[in-house]
Amino acid sequence: MWNAATAVWAEPAGKNPPARGRDDWVFAAIVMAGVALEAVLRRDLVWRPVAVAFGCGLAVAVLFRRTHPLSVVAFAFGTFAALDVATFVAGAEPVVLHSGWAVLILAYPLFRWGAGRDAAIGLAIMAVAVSASVSTDFTGVAETIAGTAVLLFTAALGVSIRYRVTAREQMVEHAKLQEREHLARELHDTVAHHVSAIAIQAQAGLFLARSSSLSGATEALETIDREAARTLAEMRTMVSALRDRQKRPAMAPQRRIADIERLAANSTDSLRIDVELRGELTNLPPALEAAIYRVTQESVTNAQHHAQQATRVEVTVIGSATDVQVTVSDDGARTTPAPNQPGYGLVGMTERVTLLGGTLTAGPNPDRGWGVRAVLPRHGTAI
Numbered sequence: 001m002w003n004a005a006t007a008v009w010a011e012p013a014g015k016n017p018p019a020r021g022r023d024d025w026v027f028a029a030i031v032m033a034g035v036a037l038e039a040v041l042r043r044d045l046v047w048r049p050v051a052v053a054f055g056c057g058l059a060v061a062v063l064f065r066r067t068h069p070l071s072v073v074a075f076a077f078g079t080f081a082a083l084d085v086a087t088f089v090a091g092a093e094p095v096v097l098h099s100g101w102a103v104l105i106l107a108y109p110l111f112r113w114g115a116g117r118d119a120a121i122g123l124a125i126m127a128v129a130v131s132a133s134v135s136t137d138f139t140g141v142a143e144t145i146a147g148t149a150v151l152l153f154t155a156a157l158g159v160s161i162r163y164r165v166t167a168r169e170q171m172v173e174h175a176k177l178q179e180r181e182h183l184a185r186e187l188h189d190t191v192a193h194h195v196s197a198i199a200i201q202a203q204a205g206l207f208l209a210r211s212s213s214l215s216g217a218t219e220a221l222e223t224i225d226r227e228a229a230r231t232l233a234e235m236r237t238m239v240s241a242l243r244d245r246q247k248r249p250a251m252a253p254q255r256r257i258a259d260i261e262r263l264a265a266n267s268t269d270s271l272r273i274d275v276e277l278r279g280e281l282t283n284l285p286p287a288l289e290a291a292i293y294r295v296t297q298e299s300v301t302n303a304q305h306h307a308q309q310a311t312r313v314e315v316t317v318i319g320s321a322t323d324v325q326v327t328v329s330d331d332g333a334r335t336t337p338a339p340n341q342p343g344y345g346l347v348g349m350t351e352r353v354t355l356l357g358g359t360l361t362a363g364p365n366p367d368r369g370w371g372v373r374a375v376l377p378r379h380g381t382a383i
Contacts, residue, residue, distance in 0.1 A: 011116025031059040034099035069110035070118040077129035088136035111158030279319035299328035307332030329371040
């Protein structure tokens with residue numbers, strides 16, 4: 001229990017709270033308008049100047065509820081408690097400000113973006129304010145329970161959304177790390193291939209040098225130089241891909257361009273998969289071939305699982321002198337994904353393509369279905 005409390009207390013503040021925008025000004029204007037109406041229309045408003053000043057303070061607090069959540073909650077609930085105690089001591093009726101509903105808007109950001117220590121302090125301040133209100137102006141058990149439940153619901157909502165977003169970020173990061181591990185395995189095989197070629201050329205160069213064939217030895221050294229340069233590039237990428245890795249997975253065989261054609265064998269009576277390979281697709285680095293296959297395989301799998309009313313998936317791989325373009329498109333019903341909620345497969349593909357110096361875009365086609373397009377350089381920094 002103590003460990004759980006310590007963990008909550010040490011919880012860091014939420015990342016990237018939204019900047020102040022038009023909605024904030026609208027909320028502030030609504031609160032201010034409510035205070036003005038109460039000041040003019042309500043004859044039973046106790047301590048009118050103090051209540052109006054407090055209401056205006058709430059309107060201003062709305063604008064700072066994300067940047068200074070604890071200060072805002074301390075002001076709102078602390079002032080409420082102070083007014084309840086002051087009116088009770090003075091023998092006056094409590095200050096009832098209907099515009100005080102704004103405290104719910106102020107409480108939510110503390111639990112959504114505030115640090116754990118701030119949230120704990122803010123919760124204590126809210127508890128004191130509720131206790132002061134109940135002690136000085138008890139309106140019944142049902143109303144007290146309802147008011148407390150609303151405040152607790154606001155806090156619980158902020159906490160639940162906070163941890164849901166955190167869990168989502170962790171799952172996306174996990175997907176990226178998995179893709180980096182796959183890429184690292186493939187790069188390992190590629191580097192091993194280059195090192196083997198260097199060893200063979202070195203042996204040949206030594207033999208030719210000992211045989212006084214300087215031209216042959218020079219050619220072998222040039223080959224070694226080229227292979228060594230490519231190996232260094234592979235190693236740099238491998239280190240980058242492995243920098244966050246915690247364990248070394250077992251090696252897996254690499255996929256090549258030719259394996260893409262086998263995806264057509266997954267066609268069914270209801271969904272046909274057509275594969276077209278054209279252009280310059282020979283002498284591609286193994287890491288690039290593996291990436292092209294992975295992007296194609298993942299896109300086809302997504303179409304099989306998620307494309308609604310689709311009858312055909314078209315796979316096109318076009319090679320040129322500078323890059324390789326991969327396009328996977330289906331003819332399913334056009335759908336619109338939730339904003340900022342990419343699938344983990346798409347996250348992995350994007351991570352892989354980016355590490356190889358390429359770009360990947362995905363989204364609804366102009367007419368029907370969904371399309372994925374990746375462009376990977378033949379000789380980028382990673383290959």
